[in-house]
Amino acid sequence: MKALKQIQGMTILFLLIFVFAGCKNKPPVKPIREPVPAVLVSSPVRFSDRAEQAGIHFRLGHKGKSPLTILETAGCGCAFLDYDSDGFLDILLVGEPRCALYRNRHDGTFEDVTDKVGLTATGTFLGCAVADYDNDGSPDILLTGFGRNVLYHNKQGHFEDVTLQYGLQSRHPYDWATSATFTDLDNDGRLDLVVCHYVTFTPKTLRTCAYEGIQAACPPFYYEPQTLTVFHNEGKRFRDVTVAWGFSGGHGNNLGVIAADFNEDGKPDLYVANDGTPADLWQNDGKSVGGAFTPHFTNIAVQSGTAYDADGAPQAGMGVDAGDYDGDGRLDLVVTTFQDQAKAVYHNEGEGQFRFNSFGVGVGAQTKTHLGFGVLLQDFDNDGWLDLMIANGHVQDTIQRYHPPVTYAQTPQCFWNKGDGTFAEVSSSCGPAFSTPIVGRGLASGDYDNDGKVDVLMVDIEGKPLLLHNESLSNHWLGIKLMGKKSNRDGIGARLTLEAGSRRIVQEVRTGRSYLSACDPRTIFGLGAWNRPVSLKVHWPAGQTERFDLPNLDRWLTLQEGSGKP
Numbered sequence: 237m238k239a240l241k242q243i244q245g246m247t248i249l250f251l252l253i254f255v256f257a258g259c260k261n262k263p264p265v266k267p268i269r270e271p272v273p274a275v276l277v278s279s280p281v282r283f284s285d286r287a288e289q290a291g292i293h294f295r296l297g298h299k300g301k302s303p304l305t306i307l308e309t310a311g312c313g314c315a316f317l318d319y320d321s322d323g324f325l326d327i328l329l330v331g332e333p334r335c336a337l338y339r340n341r342h343d344g345t346f347e348d349v350t351d352k353v354g355l356t357a358t359g360t361f362l363g364c365a366v367a368d369y370d371n372d373g374s375p376d377i378l379l380t381g382f383g384r385n386v387l388y389h390n391k392q393g394h395f396e397d398v399t400l401q402y403g404l405q406s407r408h409p410y411d412w413a414t415s416a417t418f419t420d421l422d423n424d425g426r427l428d429l430v431v432c433h434y435v436t437f438t439p440k441t442l443r444t445c446a447y448e449g450i451q452a453a454c455p456p457f458y459y460e461p462q463t464l465t466v467f468h469n470e471g472k473r474f475r476d477v478t479v480a481w482g483f484s485g486g487h488g489n490n491l492g493v494i495a496a497d498f499n500e501d502g503k504p505d506l507y508v509a510n511d512g513t514p515a516d517l518w519q520n521d522g523k524s525v526g527g528a529f530t531p532h533f534t535n536i537a538v539q540s541g542t543a544y545d546a547d548g549a550p551q552a553g554m555g556v557d558a559g560d561y562d563g564d565g566r567l568d569l570v571v572t573t574f575q576d577q578a579k580a581v582y583h584n585e586g587e588g589q590f591r592f593n594s595f596g597v598g599v600g601a602q603t604k605t606h607l608g609f610g611v612l613l614q615d616f617d618n619d620g621w622l623d624l625m626i627a628n629g630h631v632q633d634t635i636q637r638y639h640p641p642v643t644y645a646q647t648p649q650c651f652w653n654k655g656d657g658t659f660a661e662v663s664s665s666c667g668p669a670f671s672t673p674i675v676g677r678g679l680a681s682g683d684y685d686n687d688g689k690v691d692v693l694m695v696d697i698e699g700k701p702l703l704l705h706n707e708s709l710s711n712h713w714l715g716i717k718l719m720g721k722k723s724n725r726d727g728i729g730a731r732l733t734l735e736a737g738s739r740r741i742v743q744e745v746r747t748g749r750s751y752l753s754a755c756d757p758r759t760i761f762g763l764g765a766w767n768r769p770v771s772l773k774v775h776w777p778a779g780q781t782e783r784f785d786l787p788n789l790d791r792w793l794t795l796q797e798g799s800g801k802p
Contacts, residue, residue, distance in 0.1 A: 279652040279662040280617040283692065283704035285669045291345045294329045294336045296697045302633050303444045303451040306459075307382060307437050309631045310414070311609060311677025311697045313363040313752025316684060317375045319353070320393040325684040325756055327693060328366070328377065329701055333358040335379060340684060354395040359384040363678075363752030367418035369427045369469060371725040378404070380413035380431060380752070402474050404429075404467070410438050412462055415555075417748025419495035419504050420724050421481075422522065422531045423777045426469040427724050430506060430748075432490030433462035447639070452632035456511045461488025464508060464516070468531075481522075482533040487513035492556035492751055496567050496744055497731060499588055502779065504729050506533070507542065509553030509571050514543040519588070542569060542582050546592040551577055555679070555751030559613035560742050561597070561622045562657040565733075567744065572608030572626055572751070575642060579603035579611075579626065598658045599624065599651055606646050607631065610679025610751040614690050618711035618762030620741060621653035627676030627694050627751075645673035648694065669694075669702055680749075682756030688713040688790060690760055695753075712763040714770065715792040718745060722778040723797055726757045729777040734761045736770045763789060774800065 296312060298304055315328040324340040337355050338346035350356075361381040369376050374390035387404045388395040399405050406413070412434040418427040435456050445454040463486045467474035478484065492509035499505065503520035510516065517537040522530055537543035545551050552574035558567045566584035573579055578600035582590040594600035603626065610627035617623065628646040636643050650666040651659035663670040678695035685691070689706035696702065714734070718727025730745045741761055747754045763770070769787040774795065776782070782800030786793065 280709035283667040286705045287703040304633045306453045313678035315754035316682030316756045317366045325682045357386045365416035366754035368725045429467040431465045435459035450638040452634045463488045496558040509556045541590040555611040557613045572611045575607040609677045615762040617708040618713045619764045624651040627679040629675035678753040680753040714761045717758045717794045719796045721797045723776045731775040733773040736766045
């Protein structure tokens, strides 16, 4: 009890500091507080871990070291990417001191090609961002880390370190970069770069803190916050435009970031999940004057209702994803948080307003029992509704010694979208992986065997990664790969609206999602029992809107900008 009171006391003190410092305005939209019964149901969603039989031998772990510091338990990310452009997704796993790249052999197995393709850099790597930043047709890789970032340019399947050439080296030896994302912030056809930063952790700062005599990782408020950096892609170099474009004044302790057009004005906005400080929602309010676009961003997190939780307090924001979970055509937000905090579901009410809706949709009480990191809003059973998956695991490896029954390793969670705006937890029927505790961190999605079902890659920082093959019941589907011409090559930032009868399904193209991770840039639309022709409207980042009439389903299609009907 003493330990519990100590933790509660520290948490209250910490929250009060921020409440009195920056919480003068409560979220303008009242949260939905009515709980939804979370009956565990058997769902069509099911996964099988194929990592071992697929030949994924990469491992993470601390070899019995304890207690671990805040740096050691921050975790690592992962990615699905088609690095060799053969039409099949490969796997990138981030770690220390090396990362690993596995080539898809097209038969359900993978080959370690890390050294062969030139991914030889060493360092304390944490996250990754993947995209074709130079529009040459091959996805490039940014590795983020502690004291070192590496930008790899993909030259037809071989990677070259161009970090210094492009101006993306770490700012100082204790620069701690976490999640990052490529997105075209000014819609000029070149992908810009957003890099999150956490805290300043040096040999002179606290390594661990005492909890009832037990040493464990210290919380982030013991350290100086680091803040967001935004780079403009100028062709041969990335230029730091953080201050010039209005990004100064962010709250720091950045862990998760996502780019999405939340107000449907055709320009990507940025949401940044911060650990223990108010979140930031950067609205893209740049203007075109005389044919030239002048970028500018304003932090509207407080007035939008996304800066705090339902009680007006800062959250320990970790991972983040965006998607239209209730089918109203607007992109909502999901943010993973600390143990004893409901994982945040912010419903997009339109006109720049969000409602904290975790309890209303049935994931509030169910997620407070876990500490979440990686998160995905994805239609796993192709019924046309986005489901929810969370990778869980505590940040203190000694937590059970002073605060039982909380554990370091925790089970992942899966929530099935019931199609009525609510979720039901179905973890117990999603496969053995969801009953096995791990120290979960990175989480990425992609269809690695091209069967039309979204598979998942999950990181355990104390063991092997999980390659979760989607074995859900079959429904009709349509897979879309975009090819931009005036827009960026991958169509990142494009908004896709599929019409099937009276049903409209909205998705946006992005790779940067979740926590420290990158996903398949292709888009899968689940169609349930619908088996007739559909129509797809694509609003490209460069501004053009096209319509594609698609008579055949259950296949992958590549759509090129300029080839549809305006």
